[in-house]
Amino acid sequence: MTLKRRAKLRAPATSQHKNLGTHMAAFTMRKQVYAALPEGEEHRGARWMAALIIGNVILATATTLLQSVPELQPHMAANTTIPLLCGSLFLVEFCLRLWTAPECHRLWGKFPVLGKCGSYLVSFHGVIDLLVCVPMVFILAGFAATGWLSLFGVISLFKLSRYVTSLELVGTVIRNERHTLMASVLTLGLLLVVLSTCLFLIENEAQPERFKSIPHSMWWGIVTLTTVGYGDMSPVTLPGRILGGMTMLIGIGMLAMPTGIIATGFANERKRRELLQTWKIVSSLPLFKGLDANWISEISGLLRTLMVPAHVTVITKGEFSTALFFIVDGEVEIDLHPAPRRLKRGDFFGEAGLLQNKPRSATVTTVKPTRFLVLGLAEYQSLISRAPDLRRKLEETASQRTRESR
Known part of the structure; x- marks a missing residue:
């Protein structure tokens, strides 16, 4: 085979390797950009990006509100720099997220059009990200972003749900309880129609100019059911007033x-999130490595969170053992002789007293603010009786620490 022919055979392979390298580089860059965006993986850049976007939302909203002040309208209409700057940042963010x-x-990866990109475009945040770019398009086209276009500037406030946990929590609760909420709203709507119809039939003859029709009477029904009571429509007949009083109570x-x-949805969602967070922490602790998901879930339900400030005594030498402590964040110091010992994230203490049913052998003090997961005595005994492998690990740790303290 000649050298030219060999070169021709190698050329396609070399081109394929180059294309593969280009795709891999683009894939890696996309992952890095996603990690830098809020909602991505943990990344230091996400904090700065979130701060930038939140500042941009506040600036865009403030500009929109000030445009409605008559004294400032001439100045705001002449200055389009701020709306263009805010719109440009929103557009860049939208393109990066897409x-x-x-x-x-x-x-959802199986969206019929464009896969996950299409799923993002029709999602709540995707629609908001696109709508907030509309004022910039009109400004570039030579139109003033006033009137109803100002609404798009205020809509940008919904972007804060990505960064403010409480706002995201509200959306999650409403989504979780949507069926129950819809049932209550439908019931309220049925009562509104029935009660407004009854009052129309009662008051139409006495006040034909106010209770002209059932749709007109429904305004009275809305005001009365919500107990607002504007007073612009009120019954004057005795049956009408009796019905009005009943409507208020209903x-x-x-x-x-x-x-x-x-309120119940909020409590359930907070409990679910706390349990999920505890599950993640427990699964990362060395003591529980190797346990299946069912055991991790059961242990997570038994633990309670405890926050302790710095330089506070957690357990005292000689007191009765009542709990096992796992360090989630922070650091503690065990008062051992000849030298104290420090425990950090992932470590635990208090197992010796529980295993041997003896008083505490040392005093433990927090070095810095520390968060614990605490397993009570009753929960510990129930768990150990059904998990011999976990008991063996605790006994090995307790015997090793006893040898080290001698």
């Missing part, structure tokens, strides 16, 4: 239903 959408595990009870549903 490009990195395939890396987001929260998006409204108080019906409006309390969604409040109770949302």
Whole structure:
């Protein structure tokens, strides 16, 4: 085979390697950009990006609000620098999120069009990210971003749900409780129609100019059921007033239903998130390495979180053993002789007293603010009786520490 022919055969392979290298580089860059965006993996750049976007949202909203002040309208209309700057930053963020959408595990990958990119475009945040870019397009086209276009500047406030946990929590609770909330809203709507119809039939003859029709009477129904009571429409007949009083009482009870549903939803969601966070912490602790998900879930339900400031005594030598402590964050010092010993994240203490049913053998003090997961005595005994491997690990750790302290 000649050298020219060999070179021709190698050329396609070399080209394929170059294309593969280009794709890998683009893939790696996309992952890095996704990690730098808020909602991505843990990355230091995400904090700065979140701060930049939050500042941009505040600036865009403040500009929109000031544009409605008559004294400032001439100045705000002449200065388009701030709206263009805010719109440009929003557009860059939208393009980056669209490009990195395939890396987001929260998006539905089997969307009929464009896969995860299409899923992002029709998601709540995707629609908001696109709408906030609309004022910049009109400004570049020579139109003033005033009137109803100002609404797009205020819509940018919904972007804060990515960065403010409480706002995201509200959306999650409403989504989780949507069926129950819809049932209460439908019930309220049915009552509104029935009660407004009854009052129309009662008051139409006495006040034909106010209760002209059932749709007109529904305004009275809304105001009365919500117990607002504007007073622009009120019954004058005795049956009408009796019905009005009943409507007020029904409204108080019906409006309390969604409040109770949302409050319960908040409690359940916070408990679920705390349990999930505890599950992640427990699964990362060396003592529980190798346990399956069912054991981790059960242990997570038995633990409680305890925050202790710095330089506070957690356990005292000689006191009765009542709990096992796992360090989540922070550092503690065990008062041992001849030299104290320090424990950090992932370590645990208090196992010797529980295993041997003896008083504490040392005093433990926090060196810095420390967060613990605490396993109580009753929960510990129940767990150890059903997990011999866990008991063996605790006994090995306790015997090793006893040897080291001698």
